[in-house]
Amino acid sequence: MRSRKIELFIFIAALTVLLFFAVSALKKTGAQEQDKTTSLTTQVITTIKETISSTAVQTTATTTQKQETTTAEKTTEETEETEEYYTEKETKKKSKKSGAYDCFEDCVFIGNSRTLDLKEYGLVKNVYASVGVNVSTVYTKCTPGSSRPIMDEIGRKHFDKYFLQFGENExxxxxxxxxxxxxxxxxxxxKKKDPRADIYLQSMIPISKxxxxxxEFDCTNERIDTFNSLIKQLAKDEGVYYIDVASSFKDRKGNLPDDAAYDGVHLNKKSCEKWLDVIEEKI
Amino acid sequence: MMVKKMKKTICLLIPIFIILLLCSCGEKNTDSSLLTVDLISDALISKLNFEITPEEIDSAVALSDYAIDELLVSEVRYFRVGSAVADEIAVFNVKNADDIPSIENAVSERIKYLKEGFSDYKPSEVPKIENAYTKTIGNIVILCICDDISSVDGIISSL
Structure with missing residues (x-):
């Protein structure tokens, strides 16, 4: 009688263990299947979105063509305006698709971590920058993926425009x-290494309140304003361009809006795009 | 009598089933052929805890940051918060197994670069970089820098 009870106990215990493992195995398989399904669903959704967007583009293009034809019949002047509008839209679209600002292909940006973010977000290709770089360490610190100091990179390739931004770390x-x-x-x-280039000194963008x-690093908006005055004067003395990007980023109290940066100092992607838009407008 | 024999047989069979079940589960975890760059990077980005979730960066930037020849890798996924935060996930699929050491070397150089850059800029980020997770599974080379580094191995093993 006793041995039967023990056997029954072992039987139930073994059955419980088996059930436990079976359930966990099923859960695991289920999760993997779910992952695969999610990934497949995402792929399908992306494909549908792409198809819809391409159809929309085609439709827009057809409509544009039709509009242009109709407009051409009316007046030549109006047609030119329409063409210009769509060409502009098309160019912007191309920029968005490649993720980079094509208008800065012959330009280079030099600076600290703020400038480096322009490259990190894939907005501009030519960036010589590094974290913590200042006007002194620019001769010793290297840009990511290079073993050459930033200032040694200059002159190896000609750029039409040099956009410099320093001061936050100083x-x-x-x-x-x-x-x-x-x-x-x-x-x-x-000037010595690339004499044909135009040099632009950018003002420092403010930081959040x-x-x-x-x-941090004694960097306050008051100091930034002081340094910006020095940079403006330096540009004048050296006969190079000065771009005031700071004004476009100031709120009513002269601070950088909180939602413009991920840590109050370093701009997020949207703000970096705004930064480039400001430069594009001013040059 | 018959019932007793059946129970005994079942009791013997159950542990065998359990052992077989465990073996099959174990086999799934070590099969690297099922792992892909997308599977690993998506799992890491969605399951790890970040103060600020890194955003995906264009693969061209990854190749530039790591100084890797694009011909050596077939797939790249790269995630970063921004230049002021060390958190980073980079997953490379190396085309040819012979090139794995050069990609691993590029990853080591990247860690060295970040450590040097942050040491005099944001020293608070340095421990994170020093504890960077690096692993090669098959032809896939992984780098992960984050605060939640202890969870990385578990996430990859569970795939």
């Missing part, structure tokens, strides 16, 4: 004249 420097002198040296070196109050 705000805490005790001497403002040192910053100006070292920045001047960079400009002079670029929270970041300004935190004053």
């Amino acid at each position: 705000c805490g420097w005790p001497s403002e004249s040192t910053f100006v002198a070292k920045y001047k040296k960079i400009i002079d070196d670029i 929270a970041a300004s109050d935190k004053a």
Whole structure:
């Protein structure tokens, strides 16, 4: 009687263990299947979206053609305007598709981590920048994927325009004249290495109120404004261009809006696009 | 008597079934041929805990950042928050097994570069970079830098 009870107990225990493993195995397979199904569903949705968008583009193109034809019958002037409008739209679309700003293909951006984000987000190709770079370490620090210091990259290839932005990592420097002198040296070196290029000094973009109050690296919006005045004067003295990008990023109190950066300092992709739009407008 | 014999047989068969079941589960985990760049990167980005979730970056940027020749890899997925945060996921599928060491070397160089860059800029990010997860499964080379690094191996093993 006792041995029968033990046998029954072992039987039930074994059955429970078996059920447990069977259920976990089923769950695992189910999860994998779900993953596959999700991935397949995503693929199908993407394909449908692409088809719809291409159909929409085709329809728009057909409509445009029809519109243009109709307009051409009316007046030549109106047709030119329509063509111009659609050409502009098409160009912007191409830029969006490639993910990069094609208008900056012959330009190079030099600067610190803020500038590096332009490359990280895939917006511009030619970027010589690194985290923590300042007007002094630009001669020693390398851009990601290169073993050559940033300033040694210059002159190896001609660029039509050089867009420089420095200052955020130098705000805490005790001497403002040192910053100006070292920045001047960079400009002079670029002039020597790539004499046909146009040089643009960009103003520093403000930081959020929270970041300004935190004053990391002694960087506050007041210091940024001071440095921007120095940069503007330097551009004038050196006979190079100055671009005021800062004004486009200031809220009513002169701070960078909180939603413009992921940490109060470094711009998110949307704001980086705005930054490039501002430059594109001003050059 | 008959019932007793049946029960004994069942009791003997059940452990055998369990062992077989466990063996089949184990086999699934070690089969690297089922793993893909998409499967790994999607799992890591969706299951890891990030302070700020990294965004996918164009593969061309990954090749530039890692100084990798595009001819060496067939697939790349690259995720970053931005240049001021060290968090990073990069998954490469190497075309030829002979080139795996050069991709692994590129990954090591990338870790070295990030460590140097952040050490005098944001030292708080350095421990994360030092604990970077690197693994090669078949022809797939993985780099993951995040706070939730202890979960990475489990996520990949569960695929």
